[in-house]
Amino acid sequence: MTEPFIEIKQVHKWFGENHVLQGIDLEVHEHEVVCLIGPSGCGKSTLLRCINALEPIQEGSIRVDGEQASGRGVDVNWLRQDVGIVFQSYNLFPHMTVLRNITLAPIKALGLSKSEATDRAMTLLKRIGLDNKANDYPDRLSGGQQQRVAIARALAMRPRVMLLDEITSALDPELVHEVLNMVRELAADGMTMLLATHEMGFAKEVSSRVCFLYQGKVEEIAEPQEIFSSPKSAHTQRFLKSIIEAGRL
Amino acid sequence: MVPSSTRTAPHFSSNRVKSIIGVFAALGIESLLIYALHQYWSTVGLLDTARAVALGLLIAIGLFGMSGCWYASRALIHAQRADKQWRAGHHQAARIDAEESRTHLASLAGIGLAILIVVFLLLFTSANGGKIRQVFLNGDFLSRSRPALLRGFWLNIKIFVTAQVLVTIWALLVAIVRQLPGRGAAPVRLLAVIYSDVFRGVPAVIVIYAVVLGFPLAGVPPFADMQDKDLQRFWLAVLALVLVYGAYVSEVYRAGIESIHWSQTAGARSLGLSQWQTYRHVIVPQAVRRILPPLLNDFIALQKDTALVSFAGLVDIVGQSNLLKNRFFNLTPVFGAALLFLAVTIPFTRFLDYLIRRDQARTQAG
Ligand SMILES: Nc1ncnc2c1ncn2[C@@H]1O[C@H](COP(=O)(O)OP(=O)(O)OP(=O)(O)O)[C@@H](O)[C@H]1O
Ligand SMILES: [Mg+2]
Secondary structure: OOOOOEEEEEEEEEEOOEEEEEEEEEEEOOOOEEEEEOOOOOOHHHHHHHHOOOOOOOEEEEEEOOEEOOOOOOOHHHHHHHEEEEOOOOOOOOOOOHHHHHHHHHHHOOOOOHHHHHHHHHHHHHHOOOHHHOOOOHHHOOHHHHHHHHHHHHHOOOOOEEEEEOOOOOOOHHHHHHHHHHHHHHHHOOOEEEEEOOOHHHHHHHOOEEEEEEOOEEEEEEOHHHHHHOOOOHHHHHHHHHHHHOOOO | OOOOOOOOOOOOOOOHHHHHHHHHHHHHHHHHHHHHHHHHHHHOOOOHHHHHHHHHHHHHHHHHHHHHHHHHHHHHHHHHHHHHHHHOOOHHHHHHHHHHHHHHHHHHHHHHHHHHHHHHHHHHHOHHHHHHHHHHOOHHHHHHHHHHHHHHHHHHHHHHHHHHHHHHHHHHHHHHHHHOOOOOOHHHHHHHHHHHHHHHHOOHHHHHHHHHHHHHHHOOOOHHHOOOHHHHHHHHHHHHHHHHHHHHHHHHHHHHHHOOOHHHHHHHHHOOOOHHHHHHHHHHHHHHHHHHHHHHHHHHHHHHHHHHHHHHOOOOHHHHHHHHHHHHOOOHHHHHHHHHHHHHHHHHHHHHHHHHHHHHHHHHHO
16 A cells, blocks of 8 residues: 555644543545544544644644654745645635635745646636626625635645645535535545535545544544444444434434 | 413513603603703894804704604504504504604604703803803904914924824834834834834823923933024924824834734735735735724824924914913904814714724625
């Protein structure tokens, strides 16, 4: 097997007294789509933010494409050019047009010329059918449109892996599918992705492997058919049962 | 188990008693107004133009007062009709009339209050045979002091504009220093805190004394080497005001920067933008929008506080009006100075209110 693209080894993370990640081991290979599932507060968002170096870790190591990505002496701005992240709350810049939201980082961080960056952005916007919104401000867009712009903004940096943190949970149900479709397309194009989600049906369909996090530990990791039809751990069974009872699978 | 209803019988009040009181009140206030207008008229000076203007104004005020009586009578008419409708069993129509009556009474109350204030001002300014107006607003002295006042005010404007530009930049630097992360920046962070605490705590006049009078005595470079003493004092005055207002404005900036949700920083940093680029393109532009109202507020205060430089011997508008006051032995020049300040600050404040309202409309809509 080839080298893993993301390699997480024995990662521990504390928020003050709160031991949020308690020795996480996880590998994501190129072109893989790995879904993180687990109850609220189990550390999914924290793990994703650590991989992007938005949060420091206290123990263990994270490597991206063979390069050290955690601890001291890491060029975080350079790391982030390879690792795109999209948040639940979009985090678009409200004072910039959609186009400017997308072109800002390619121009400032990658040093692209304005016309190159604009070309890149318009190609992305056309692909998601939002090129007519290029000059609108984010608050004029629906939640689903904003989230797709946020994904496009991350893609404009041409990252080699995308981290998606519950990108549909702030959306009205009828807007969820347009965002999920975009992720499906990315997966089909071979984008490496690590995503936290509560959409179990989607996780089942799109992922190469599913990772169940429980109280800051990897409780179980397996192919989707396996984890959803015959979960091994009692915690996983209980979690999936509660999900099925809530009608979300 | 549905509990049995405890609703009371329908209540109705036609507002008639209040309307009758309203009519008497309106008549009383109107006669008071006429008395005050008469008092004022008897103290108006002998100049023909002044008399004509005053007469026109007084008649306008008198007519305005009449509208109080009009509202009172409308209130009474509606109240009467409401009573009749209620007795005839037209309950809804009766309530509509009663509501009309109450609306008119409310208008009467507003107008009545305004008239009482006008009455007070009229009687106050015509006290002692109009002497107060003579002392504060003598048309002759006013026109004679205008050139000197304008010359003085020009100095205030120059100090204000220069200081404002410098404050805007200096305060931003202080605010950013206060936000610098890391242990290495701790000493400068502390300095920034001390600076803004000290200069917000000391009265501006004392800072102006210390800088404008003290620096030349102490021979502080580069000011001590300036040949042109007026220019020297100008820059020292600007420096003093920048020190004081930089402390206030840096706090405004800081509040603005802190009001931007951390998710914006996360969004920007996650895209590979550096800390500085995040400030420059994401945080500061959004913060500026939010702090514009408090920022302009501080600038209005700065504009007024340029008057303090007269304490350090600069002949600004206050200095000029002081000279003129002593020459005429009359306070009209001081009043004129106040008018000039108002001519600048009132449009400024109105603009500020407009900005705040527009901002509210926008945030509420979206
Ligand atoms: N910035 C922070 N400071 C302190 N504690 C935090 C912070 N962010 C997260 N936590 C804590 O870390 C734990 C894990 O949070 P995290 O957001 O990673 O959970 P999650 O699995 O993403 O949950 P959800 O499904 O609700 O999004 C929680 O106990 C949370 O309170
Ligand atoms: Mg989360």
